[in-house]
Amino acid sequence: MSIHNKHRRQFIKSTGVAGAGTLLLPNFLSALSGCADLSKVTLDGRRLVVIQLSGGNDGLNTLIPTGNDIYHRSRPNLAVADNKTLKITDQYGFNPSVDVFRWLYDEGLLSVVNGVGYPNPNRSHFRSMDIWQSAGDGNTELASGWVGRYLDAVCKDDSDPYKALQVGIKLDMALRGELRTGFSVVDPSQHDAIPSIMRDQRIDFAYGLPAQNPALHYLYKSVQSIQSSTDYLHEISKTADSKTSYPSTPFSRKLKTVSELISSGVDTSIYYVSHEGFDSHANQNHFLNWPLKVFNEGLTAFTKDLRSSGALDSTLVLVFSEFGRRVEENASGGTDHGTANCVFLIGNQLNRAGIYNDIPDLSDLDNGDLKYSIDFRQVYATILDKWLKVDSEVVLKQKFENLQFI
Amino acid sequence: MKLSQKEARHIYQRAGFGVSYSALQSKIGLTAAEVFQEIKHNSSAVQETNAIGLSDRVSGPYPKGLSTAEQNDYRVARANSFVKVNLTWLRSMFNSKSDLREKMTVFWHDHFAFIAKNPYLCQDLLNTIRKYALGDFRSLLTNVSKHPAMLEFLDNQRNNRDAPNENFAREFLELFTLGIGNYSEADIKEAARAFTGWKYKFDGSWQYYFDHKSHDDEPKTFLGETGQFTGDDIINITLNHRATAKHLATKIYLFLVSDEPDEDRIDELADTFYQRGYNIESLLDEIFMSEWFYSDEIIGSKIKSQMEYLVGLGRFLRIECPQDYPLVVMQQYVGQHLLNPPNVGGWPSGRELINSSSLFFRMKLPQVILDEGVEDERFDFLGSSDSDDFYHKIRGSADISKFYSEFSDLPLERALMELRFYVLGQEVESVDPRRLESGWFKSEGDIFVDYLKELLQLPEYQLC
Numbered sequence: 001m002s003i004h005n006k007h008r009r010q011f012i013k014s015t016g017v018a019g020a021g022t023l024l025l026p027n028f029l030s031a032l033s034g035c036a037d038l039s040k041v042t043l044d045g046r047r048l049v050v051i052q053l054s055g056g057n058d059g060l061n062t063l064i065p066t067g068n069d070i071y072h073r074s075r076p077n078l079a080v081a082d083n084k085t086l087k088i089t090d091q092y093g094f095n096p097s098v099d100v101f102r103w104l105y106d107e108g109l110l111s112v113v114n115g116v117g118y119p120n121p122n123r124s125h126f127r128s129m130d131i132w133q134s135a136g137d138g139n140t141e142l143a144s145g146w147v148g149r150y151l152d153a154v155c156k157d158d159s160d161p162y163k164a165l166q167v168g169i170k171l172d173m174a175l176r177g178e179l180r181t182g183f184s185v186v187d188p189s190q191h192d193a194i195p196s197i198m199r200d201q202r203i204d205f206a207y208g209l210p211a212q213n214p215a216l217h218y219l220y221k222s223v224q225s226i227q228s229s230t231d232y233l234h235e236i237s238k239t240a241d242s243k244t245s246y247p248s249t250p251f252s253r254k255l256k257t258v259s260e261l262i263s264s265g266v267d268t269s270i271y272y273v274s275h276e277g278f279d280s281h282a283n284q285n286h287f288l289n290w291p292l293k294v295f296n297e298g299l300t301a302f303t304k305d306l307r308s309s310g311a312l313d314s315t316l317v318l319v320f321s322e323f324g325r326r327v328e329e330n331a332s333g334g335t336d337h338g339t340a341n342c343v344f345l346i347g348n349q350l351n352r353a354g355i356y357n358d359i360p361d362l363s364d365l366d367n368g369d370l371k372y373s374i375d376f377r378q379v380y381a382t383i384l385d386k387w388l389k390v391d392s393e394v395v396l397k398q399k400f401e402n403l404q405f406i
Numbered sequence: 407m408k409l410s411q412k413e414a415r416h417i418y419q420r421a422g423f424g425v426s427y428s429a430l431q432s433k434i435g436l437t438a439a440e441v442f443q444e445i446k447h448n449s450s451a452v453q454e455t456n457a458i459g460l461s462d463r464v465s466g467p468y469p470k471g472l473s474t475a476e477q478n479d480y481r482v483a484r485a486n487s488f489v490k491v492n493l494t495w496l497r498s499m500f501n502s503k504s505d506l507r508e509k510m511t512v513f514w515h516d517h518f519a520f521i522a523k524n525p526y527l528c529q530d531l532l533n534t535i536r537k538y539a540l541g542d543f544r545s546l547l548t549n550v551s552k553h554p555a556m557l558e559f560l561d562n563q564r565n566n567r568d569a570p571n572e573n574f575a576r577e578f579l580e581l582f583t584l585g586i587g588n589y590s591e592a593d594i595k596e597a598a599r600a601f602t603g604w605k606y607k608f609d610g611s612w613q614y615y616f617d618h619k620s621h622d623d624e625p626k627t628f629l630g631e632t633g634q635f636t637g638d639d640i641i642n643i644t645l646n647h648r649a650t651a652k653h654l655a656t657k658i659y660l661f662l663v664s665d666e667p668d669e670d671r672i673d674e675l676a677d678t679f680y681q682r683g684y685n686i687e688s689l690l691d692e693i694f695m696s697e698w699f700y701s702d703e704i705i706g707s708k709i710k711s712q713m714e715y716l717v718g719l720g721r722f723l724r725i726e727c728p729q730d731y732p733l734v735v736m737q738q739y740v741g742q743h744l745l746n747p748p749n750v751g752g753w754p755s756g757r758e759l760i761n762s763s764s765l766f767f768r769m770k771l772p773q774v775i776l777d778e779g780v781e782d783e784r785f786d787f788l789g790s791s792d793s794d795d796f797y798h799k800i801r802g803s804a805d806i807s808k809f810y811s812e813f814s815d816l817p818l819e820r821a822l823m824e825l826r827f828y829v830l831g832q833e834v835e836s837v838d839p840r841r842l843e844s845g846w847f848k849s850e851g852d853i854f855v856d857y858l859k860e861l862l863q864l865p866e867y868q869l870c
């Protein structure tokens with residue numbers, strides 16, 4: 001048997017299959033038709049970048065309540081000494097590993113909302129992450145994600161999944177709606193890599209969907225959306241090249257891709273980036289150092305980049321984690337799973353930059369954990385209503401009182 | 407019930423990673439019981455992964471007093487050993503006959519997801535899982551829970567009477583046994599107290615031991631029972647709760663049978679599992695010999711898991727990578743870097759595996775290997791030569807001559823028809839080989855390979 005097939009052109013051709021080929025041309029223009037033209041009608045080109053810190057970031061050691069006796073007593077080994085913090089007010093200082101927050105704070109580009117949680121908190125990573133991503137709570141389980149339901153609300157069909165785009169190889173539940181699913185992309189400039197079958201005239205992935213096999217149906221639909229979105233993202237991002245230098249970590253590379261897509265004018269309203277490794281049960285000072293450092297370097301490059309390109313005017317960044325850590329450190333020099341936590345909002349259209357509200361009272365705990373005062377869905381609702389200009393009640397399935405950070 | 411070709415193909419897809427074309431032909435007309443008996447027989451021996459030995463320099467505790475340069479050197483050696491353990495396992499799956507055992511080892515290693523700090527312990531825990539993978543769950547659970555790598559990973563070494571650390575107890579209840587919703591936060595705290603004293607040490611070899619001094623021997627109340635419980639009591643009590651059997655039966659059903667849970671069937675499986683004292687083999691018997699397992703609703707309806715895809719492909723294309731790195735990257739892209747789970751919950755499955763990035767990769771990989779790998783036995787992965795690029799440059803090759811030889815005696819059109827069914831498990835109209843142009847300027851072998859390349863890109867290939 002001899003096989004010499006390098007650089008051989010495709011030889012197998014169709015002898016005519018009805019209905020084939022119509023959707024196979026690069027048709028990024030048609031991709032614009034599926035959702036309301038958000039840039040004109042509602043959005044003013046605004047976008048949200050969600051940065052998810054997976055594992056439970058220790059909020060109390062990120063924004064530190066300096067001079068608080070209970071904090072120091074509860075964490076004899078882990079507490080950051082007052083004079084080591086990046087002091088911003090009489091009451092608060094940032095962990096020195098995240099000096100990006102101090103810079104953003106000084107520039108009026110940061111709002112820290114404290115005591116964010118939900119009723120009946122769940123301390124399981126998976127359950128709590130599901131709750132944050134689905135926008136349910138400890139009592140209500142929702143099977144779809146809030147970003148996905150945003151797509152459901154603004155798109156009339158699923159031709160533009162990249163309206164909500166996760167950078168990376170996975171797609172979090174947050175981006176899976178009831179009807180629509182967001183898009184994930186590693187590097188849109190890698191276009192040559194498209195499987196040739198997607199260019200194959202014989203196969204119409206939209207025609208005659210195999211309805212009797214739901215999994216196959218799902219795959220055909222996925223291929224369809226890949227076809228149109230990949231073309232679109234590639235075409236539009238061709239010229240993008242960020243001038244800012246980013247660190248070489250995967251997290252920074254993801255943020256660089258986001259920045260390039262933004263600057264090339266891609267019509268995406270929600271970007272989603274996940275950063276892992278915050279589950280600090282033991283040796284936290286040593287252990288947390290790395291993910292926080294990676295986070296800090298990446299966010300520094302990203303926010304400076306957006307600022308210099310002017311994109312920060314139309315970009316809001318949300319940083320959250322599925323829960324905080326317990327107030328008291330454990331015997332392993334770490335902290336166990338907690339509840340309420342702080343979230344960070346970054347942008348230059350903030351209504352109330354700075355520390356939005358005080359951290360919860362450390363002397364009034366629920367089973368050793370902070371009590372929440374702001375439901376995380378109020379944060380989502382505020383962003384949806386005021387920033388993305390979509391009715392939050394439709395997306396979150398409940399009305400939540402808006403906050404004033406934007 | 408005598409198995410048709412479709413049904414025989416099905417059991418090999420689900421109970422392993424596929425079967426060769428010629429072997430498949432010989433199973434047609436046998437019963438499910440006969441075929442499954444043979445599958446179990448092939449898995450009766452336990453082939454350990456032996457990538458590194460205890461005397462290796464990175465197999466013991468982290469040495470004290472190293473200079474910065476020595477520390478770096480040590481870390482590089484340790485990272486290389488992890489790769490060696492990982493790839494020894496993956497490559498052995500490409501060649502193994504012990505399909506069912508390896509498949510269930512993949513399952514249990516996901517169920518008991520861990521990241522070891524020490525490559526020897528990583529290998530040792532993998533071998534522990536493999537040893538008990540088809541036996542009784544109680545032994546599996548006990549030996550995995552008391553393994554130094556697990557005690558270290560879930561911080562039980564630091565779980566002491568005076569200062570409990572509840573990480574181990576929480577994951578034990580949520581992931582290993584009862585499943586979420588079947589215990590309270592108070593149960594976690596009480597179980598954590600019971601698990602105090604479960605420790606490990608290095609004494610020329612790594613060992614579990616019970617540390618009386620740090621064990622809390624005061625009474626605990628766990629799931630409504632009160633006593634001076636130890637960790638072994640917690641194991642007994644959780645296994646006495648049928649919720650554990652249900653939790654495991656659900657996960658196994660989702661792994662082997664369908665992405666969509668069927669409550670009635672899962673309840674029956676849970677009953678069997680519970681009544682037979684958590685015997686894993688009897689649970690597998692019930693699945694693979696049931697009638698519903700061979701129904702149209704089940705066959706070809708499941709999205710291939712990461713290893714069903716990668717090991718399946720590696721086997722029949724006989725993928726060989728002279729360098730290690732490509733095989734690591736392939737695992738990352740299909741979404742399951744073995745022995746390196748994203749978190750304690752293990753890996754995603756079913757539809758969660760499919761998104762634009764991963765589907766792209768799964769459709770593209772066979773083509774890349776067959777396109778560039780055949781002639782010059784190397785390929786630039788995804789056409790990139792930029793070393794700074796996210797898509798790393800990888801090389802690999804496929805050897806499909808043996809695979810082709812199984813079909814080469816057939817007339818071409820028949821061979822292509824057989825190939826389509828063998829690869830996809832169904833007749834896909836859009837790629838009917840009878841519609842191919844004659845291709846008179848090409849050898850039959852070339853036509854065969856080009857057609858194979860197309861089939862492997864079809865969405866149907868992502869199912870099993």
